[in-house]
Amino acid sequence: MKKDSTPSNADGRTQVTIIFCPGCGWLLRSAWMAQEILTTFKEEVDDLTLTPSKNESGVFQVLINEKLIWCRKRDDGFPEIKTLKQRIRDFVAPEKDLGHTDREKKS
DSSP: OTTTOOOOTSSSSOEEEEEEEEEHHHOOHHHHHHHHHHHTTTTTEEEEEEEEOOOOOOOOEEEEEEEEEEEEETTTTTTOOOHHHHHHHHHHHHTOOOHHHHHHHHO
């Protein structure tokens, strides 16, 4: 259940937006990441929108309530799903345990 301290937009909802370049063929990657986010954050995320970039090519960005948490150009590529989930968790539910996503790999 969402905590009162969860940052939300003006109407109290938490919205994730994935902006992607359709010309680069990133719809499937974006849709997969959306599925992962909605599965992991089913109680915390109220809306998730996939938005094709019409004005700029090469775009891949993830925003929460219009705050940029991942940018392919700024962050040097696409996020690993583990990293993206951790960034989302840190923003919407810092106390949430992500299970195996939070555990380190053993060598």
